[in-house]
Amino acid sequence: MSHSRRRFLTYLGMGTYAALACPSRAAAAAPAAFPLPRPRGAAPLFRPIAPSTEDKLLLADGFRYDTVCTWGDPLGTRGLHGPETFGFNNDFLAYFPIDALQGGKNSNEGLLWVNHEYPNPLFVSGYDGMSTKTEAQIVAEKLSVGGSVLHVRRDASGGVWRHVPGSKHTRRFTALYPTMEVTGAASARVPRATGTLANCSGGRTPWSTVLSCEENFHDYNRGNGVSTGTGYRWSDVPDQAIQEREYGWIVEVDPFGDLPPLKHSALGRFAHENAAWRLAPSGKLVVYMGDDAQDQFLYKFVSAEKYKADAPRAEKRKLLTAGTLYAADFGAGRWLPLDIARSPALRAAGFADQADVLLRTRDASRALKATPLDRPEDCEVHPLDGTLYVALTNNTAHGNYYGQIVRLLEDKDDAGGESFRFEIFLAGGPQSGLACPDNLAFDRKGNLWVVCDISGKSINKGAYRPFGNNGMFLVPTNGPSAGEAFQFASGPVQSELTGPWFTEDEKTLFLAVQHPGEESKSRAALTSHWPRGGEDVPRPAVVAITGF
Ligand code: FEO
Numbered sequence: 001m002s003h004s005r006r007r008f009l010t011y012l013g014m015g016t017y018a019a020l021a022c023p024s025r026a027a028a029a030a031p032a033a034f035p036l037p038r039p040r041g042a043a044p045l046f047r048p049i050a051p052s053t054e055d056k057l058l059l060a061d062g063f064r065y066d067t068v069c070t071w072g073d074p075l076g077t078r079g080l081h082g083p084e085t086f087g088f089n090n091d092f093l094a095y096f097p098i099d100a101l102q103g104g105k106n107s108n109e110g111l112l113w114v115n116h117e118y119p120n121p122l123f124v125s126g127y128d129g130m131s132t133k134t135e136a137q138i139v140a141e142k143l144s145v146g147g148s149v150l151h152v153r154r155d156a157s158g159g160v161w162r163h164v165p166g167s168k169h170t171r172r173f174t175a176l177y178p179t180m181e182v183t184g185a186a187s188a189r190v191p192r193a194t195g196t197l198a199n200c201s202g203g204r205t206p207w208s209t210v211l212s213c214e215e216n217f218h219d220y221n222r223g224n225g226v227s228t229g230t231g232y233r234w235s236d237v238p239d240q241a242i243q244e245r246e247y248g249w250i251v252e253v254d255p256f257g258d259l260p261p262l263k264h265s266a267l268g269r270f271a272h273e274n275a276a277w278r279l280a281p282s283g284k285l286v287v288y289m290g291d292d293a294q295d296q297f298l299y300k301f302v303s304a305e306k307y308k309a310d311a312p313r314a315e316k317r318k319l320l321t322a323g324t325l326y327a328a329d330f331g332a333g334r335w336l337p338l339d340i341a342r343s344p345a346l347r348a349a350g351f352a353d354q355a356d357v358l359l360r361t362r363d364a365s366r367a368l369k370a371t372p373l374d375r376p377e378d379c380e381v382h383p384l385d386g387t388l389y390v391a392l393t394n395n396t397a398h399g400n401y402y403g404q405i406v407r408l409l410e411d412k413d414d415a416g417g418e419s420f421r422f423e424i425f426l427a428g429g430p431q432s433g434l435a436c437p438d439n440l441a442f443d444r445k446g447n448l449w450v451v452c453d454i455s456g457k458s459i460n461k462g463a464y465r466p467f468g469n470n471g472m473f474l475v476p477t478n479g480p481s482a483g484e485a486f487q488f489a490s491g492p493v494q495s496e497l498t499g500p501w502f503t504e505d506e507k508t509l510f511l512a513v514q515h516p517g518e519e520s521k522s523r524a525a526l527t528s529h530w531p532r533g534g535e536d537v538p539r540p541a542v543v544a545i546t547g548f
């Protein structure tokens with residue numbers, strides 16, 4: 001049992017181990033060193049790499065990657081707007097064994113869901129940042145976001161992963177298509193939505209559908225459209241403006257195409273980062289969710305009905321249409337019900353009905369005094385002990401430049417309950433070797449894989465200089481190296497590695513390389529040429545890493 005694990009058990013009153021006086025590393029280090037010396041435990045799988053500023057995707061020795069699909073690649077299918085191509089800024093990935101609906105675990109052929117988060121106008125539409133945006137430019141941007149279903153296969157001879165162009169499974173979802181029905185209380189006000197956008201991270205349900213999370217939906221109508229974070233001014237053409245209430249939801253998509261896509265309003269409306277599920281002892285389905293913005297909240301949804309393993313998929317998905325949405329109060333260790341029938345403070349704060357609560361979820365959480373957090377990004381459930389790990393990426397408004405990973409334990413191990421405790425599992429910074437944790441993934445042994453999102457503007461500058469480009473890290477959660485970060489990969493210039501997802505046999509790790517060269521100011525001054533090199537523009541791409 002590691003020291004940190006023992007400390008958590010003691011803190012929780014679950015162990016007999018007495019808390020040790022723990023001399024700080026600073027006091028032990030002589031002469032003074034900065035950053036503090038990093039722990040030197042052994043990574044279980046590889047020799048860690050050093051931070052890098054190279055315009056390459058670097059991996060630890062013994063691993064290699066195949067590029068599965070790159071922005072702009074033809075998919076071999078036709079949509080309403082002509083031949084379909086792979087979208088921009090790939091983020092969340094979820095692999096579905098091709099035989100998943102028959103209970104299979106095929107790890108050499110499957111469907112890969114890919115989120116496409118946001119466009120970079122410089123590359124996607126050629127918008128110059130000066131004039132009014134044209135309809136053609138807006139349509140190009142709308143077609144670049146949403147999601148893709150790729151049929152992927154590992155060839156038997158070389159073991160190379162490729163996608164299968166023109167497969168009957170291949171499909172694009174965009175901001176233009178298809179129309180999606182809204183479920184839950186808010187459907188009374190917003191019955192349906194045109195397509196999906198701002199698809200950041202997500203989750204995979206136990207019935208083999210995707211939960212795709214609409215994050216920064218407020219960026220699209222407004223802004224000057226010059227670069228990310230400043231808006232895409234789709235409202236320059238009034239017919240192309242989006243109705244913002246149609247976005248900011250969790251979208252459920254069936255990659256196998258049997259079930260229509262749905263937006264589930266019972267899970268709230270905010271800058272949805274991801275969705276991680278667990279079953280409560282009662283049999284109810286619990287979905288944990290982060291809202292990635294400064295001083296926003298951590299949420300969970302508890303279904304009204306119980307999960308029935310033998311029910312048809314169309315029945316199982318109804319679990320996401322009714323239940324209780326909660327926001328976390330970390331001070332009291334309470335889950336606060338965002339339920340107008342249970343929390344009188346909501347009516348007192350002016351909420352008219354539950355639809356209103358769901359449409360303005362952030363305001364409702366604030367009215368109940370939920371705890372503002374440092375940008376809650378991904379959360380994942382530990383496969384061995386059921387605790388929830390939450391990446392708080394940073395909050396520069398409060399001097400938290402490096403972020404942390406919080407570990408949350410539900411009282412009585414009941415994910416459906418209303419009280420919890422927490423600890424800090426890992427603090428970002430030079431002492432741990434990583435900064436700004438974002439997506440998380442567990443392998444079956446309970447190793448936590450962490451990708452980082454230092455913003456493109458900040459990489460290699462100031463407080464972020466020690467970290468080089470954004471990378472991927474393995475952090476054991478048990479054993480002698482528990483809590484230590486070992487660098488596994490380093491991304492190209494100004495990229496962020498996103499969407500780590502293992503096949504069922506854990507022999508392949510799918511990974512997205514998002515926004516390489518995103519700080520390029522013009523096509524004549526590109527900051528990255530990844531992946532094709534030469535003078536090519538930088539291109540987001542999805543890779544398959546093997547060697548495990
Ligand atoms: Fe799209 Fe919160 O990252």
Ligand code: CA
Pocket residue numbers: 200201273377378438439453
């Ligand atoms: Ca993210």
Ligand code: CA
Pocket residue numbers: 201274378379380439440441
């Ligand atoms: Ca994740």
Ligand code: CA
Pocket residue numbers: 377393438453
């Ligand atoms: Ca992020």
